[in-house]
Amino acid sequence: MSTATLERIHSAHDEHPEHLEHLTEHSGQPTQGDHREIPMRSGTPLPFTIRVDCPAKTNLTLAVGEPHAEWGGRHALDTIYCAVGVYDTVTATAKAPGSGFSLDLEGAHLGDLASSTSDMRRNHAVLALFAMAEAAGRDPDVALTITKRIPVGAGLGGGSADAAATILAINRLWNLDWPxxxxxxxxxxxxxxxxxxxxxxxxHGTGFGEQIEDITAESAAARELESQGFCGDVLVGAYQSQLSTPEVYHAFDIMGAADGDRNHLQAAAISLHPRSGRAISAALAAGARHAFISGSGPSVVAFVPDDASAQRVIDAWVREDAADRIIRAKAPVMPIIGVTQ
Ligand SMILES: C[C@@](CO)(OP(=O)(O)O)[C@H](O)COP(=O)(O)OP(=O)(O)OC[C@H]1O[C@@H](n2ccc(N)nc2=O)[C@H](O)[C@@H]1O
Ligand SMILES: Nc1ncnc2c1ncn2[C@@H]1O[C@H](COP(=O)(O)OP(=O)(O)O)[C@@H](O)[C@H]1O
Structure with missing residues (x-):
């Protein structure tokens, strides 16, 4: 029987770590015209690195509609996305012209990315670098590093976070300033x-999930979500095992959603990974206001109203061996962009 490990992923907003000394942005919205003077030594620009801390995502609601051929068979979605403060860190540094890209991956929980068959050129961050290079008409001469903390293949959007972080970093590294x-x-x-x-x-996400309408912190919709308890302290129950997103959608196509599930993929994910269902029941019994499968799973996200309930959920998950890793975080949060010399 495994013993869950508990991690607290500190909010970079609260922590003011050293790398943020040169922070130029503190929100997800890349601002236009926000240029920095690049320090020079003897007339030569010093190499600098863009660092992006990009959070995981979950779905507070996930209504799944019909598959569409024009979207490569992807399903119509109506979802409320929420960024959860478990951060991957991506850095991007310019390399010599013509030298190509490099990727260094580190982290204690790399999932199938650690496998010898994992192709670096298929990493979502590298695909994002190539997409930006093509759009900008430039060579992808960039050294990328990824420090992974977001569980892989977990329904937490870790690959998407790394790709998004890369896009934000390249937009700054190359001074593109694209909106x-x-x-x-x-x-x-x-x-x-x-x-x-x-x-x-x-x-709010629609289309196949790519059409985004921000829910700003001051909006009535954000206040309503907060009053429902979808804000503040979150526990993430994560697993060594991964689920494949296409397989979970396929299971959903066969079995549909269970009555009352805010996440239509929840029953399909639990059918493939029953331990997640036990984590949800244990969390709700221990006082979580909400506990559900994150996206396509298998991770479970539990919103807890206070420290005492958080501790009860942690105790229950450990006692019932309902998760392999327990991560404490805050939600909602935003990516953080920093420039270091
Ligand atoms: C389920 C969700 C919920 O946010 O997230 P995850 O749990 O994977 O993080 C998403 O819909 C996943 O998004 P993402 O993982 O970016 O999907 P993509 O790379 O575009 O597609 C991967 C595969 O998922 C399925 N897919 C994805 C999106 C969608 N609207 N319908 C689908 O059927 C398709 O089989 C597709 O080939
Ligand atoms: N940078 C990356 N981080 C995580 N997974 C990646 C990355 N690049 C490619 N992948 C692949 O994407 C798949 C889905 O991983 P991930 O994005 O973490 O999960 P999910 O789609 O469930 O949110 C995994 O099989 C993984 O190998």
Whole structure:
């Protein structure tokens, strides 16, 4: 029997880590005209690195409609995205012209990315770098690093977060200053979740998930979600095992959604990974206001109203061996962009 490990992913907003000393943006909206003076030594620009801390996502509601041939068989969605403060960190540094790209991956939980058959050129961050290079008419001479903390293949959008972080980093590294709509159009060519991940926070997603309408913090919709308990402290129950998103959609096509599920993929994900269902029941019994499968799973997200309930949920998950990793975080949050010398 495994023992769950508990991690607290600190909110970079609260922490003021050293790398944010040179913070130029503190929101998901890349601002136009926000140029930085690049320090020079003897007339030569010093190499600098763009660092983006990009959060995981979950879906507070996920209504799944019909598949559409023009979207490559993807289903129509109506979803409320919420960014959860478990951050991957992507850095981008310019390399010598003509030298190509490089990718370094680190982290204790790399899932199938650690496998020797994992092709670096298929990594979502690298695909995003190539999409930006093509759109900008430039060579992808960039060194990327990814520090993974978001569980892989978990319904938490980790690959999308890394791709979105790369797009934000390249937009700054190359001084493109493209507006968010242009970045979202590029992101939508790569995946359904990526346009949301560029800005985080809360948003309404339609189309195949790529049409994004921000839900701003001051809006009535955000206040309503907060009053329902979809705000503040979150526990993520994560697993060693991964679920494939296409397989979960396929299971949904066969079995449909269970009555009352806000996430239409929940029953399909639990049918493939029953331990997640036990984590949901345990969390609700222990005082979580909401507990549900994140996206296509298998991760479970539980919103807890206070520290005491958080501890009860953690105790229940450990006692019942309902998760392999338990991560404490905040939601909703936004990506953070920093420039370091
Ligand atoms: C289920 C969701 C909920 O946000 O997220 P995850 O749980 O994967 O993170 C998304 O719909 C996943 O988004 P993402 O993983 O970006 O999907 P894509 O790369 O565009 O598509 C991967 C595959 O998922 C299925 N897919 C995806 C989106 C959609 N609207 N309908 C689908 O049927 C298709 O089989 C597609 O080939
Ligand atoms: N940078 C990346 N981070 C995570 N997964 C990636 C990445 N690049 C490619 N992948 C692949 O994408 C698949 C889905 O992973 P992920 O995005 O974490 O999950 P999900 O789609 O369930 O949210 C995995 O099989 C993984 O190997």
């Amino acid at each position: 968010i709509d242009r970045l979202r159009a590029i992101a939508a060519t790569l995946g359904a979740d990526m346009p949301f991940c560029l800005t985080g926070g809360l948003a």
